[in-house]
Amino acid sequence: MNQNLYKPRNRWIHLFLSPFVFFIIVSFLIFFGVQCTLATKSKTSKDPxxxxxxxxxxxxxxxxxxxxxxxxxxxxxxxxxxxxxxxxxxxxxxxxxxxxxxxxxxxxxxxxxxxxxxxxxxxxxxxxxxxxxxxxxxxxxxxxxxxxxxxxxxxxx
Incomplete structure (x- = not known):
């Protein structure tokens, strides 16, 4: 019976943490993806x-x-x-x-x-x-x- 009590709790924690972790990972990728494309553009642009x-x-x-x-x-x-x-x-x-x-x-x-x-x-x-x-x-x-x-x-x- 103790096992059944912990399972619902774990499910709720996973349910709330999953979108939060997903949001952090996506934000991280977007931020560094934009930084990488900006760096690439500056290197390829022809500076005087x-x-x-x-x-x-x-x-x-x-x-x-x-x-x-x-x-x-x-x-x-x-x-x-x-x-x-x-x-x-x-x-x-x-x-x-x-x-x-x-x-x-x-x-x-x-x-x-x-x-x-x-x-x-x-x-x-x-x-x-x-x-x-x-x-x-x-x-x-x-x-x-x-x-x-x-x-x-x-x-x-």
């Missing part, structure tokens, strides 16, 4: 990126740096970050007055050739880099290995 193209006779490579459409960043800081990540492997020279890329992926400056930075087809020298060059996703940035004139080791314009 600053594109930097490295060009030499041996290879051509484009690097993308995430940025917002209305945000500009200092080109020197972007290049330093790429250098820090070693993607591509870069080496800078920095003095009180200038900044210069000395090597990219093992291709070094020589007396007659070197890495030259262009922003929107305008050549950027080391002094401008030191003062700060702001770039945004709308800018065309190229770093080309090309013939340069040097005086005492420093490139001339």
């Amino acid at each position: 990126q600053i594109q930097i193209q490295f060009i030499s006779d041996e290879y051509e490579e484009t690097k993308s740096i995430p940025s917002s459409l209305f945000e500009s960043k200092d080109l020197l800081l972007i290049l330093a970050e790429l250098s820090k990540k070693e993607d591509p492997a870069m080496r800078f020279i920095s003095t009180n007055r200038t900044e210069e890329i000395m090597e990219v992926n093992g291709k070094s400056n020589s007396w007659s050739e070197g890495w030259v930075i262009y922003v929107n087809e305008e050549k950027i020298d080391g002094v401008q880099m030191k003062r700060g060059v702001r770039v945004s996703p709308s800018d065309k940035i190229e770093i080309r290995y090309e013939a340069v004139e040097r005086v005492f080791g420093r490139p001339t314009s």
Whole structure:
């Protein structure tokens, strides 16, 4: 007889808990399902990126740096970050007055050739880099290995 008393009680508990547990599970799935679809949409959406193209006779490579459409960043800081990540492997020279890329992926400056930075087809020298060059996703940035004139080791314009 004791068994019959507990069975109806268990049935009532199960009857009340089942919808509650079901509601919690469904709410949990809906919430995290929405979160997952939002995360997927943000990853697949094409956010603006600053594109930097490295060009030499041996290879051509484009690097993308995430940025917002209305945000500009200092080109020197972007290049330093790429250098820090070693993607591509870069080496800078920095003095009180200038900044210069000395090597990219093992291709070094020589007396007659070197890495030259262009922003929107305008050549950027080391002094401008030191003062700060702001770039945004709308800018065309190229770093080309090309013939340069040097005086005492420093490139001339």
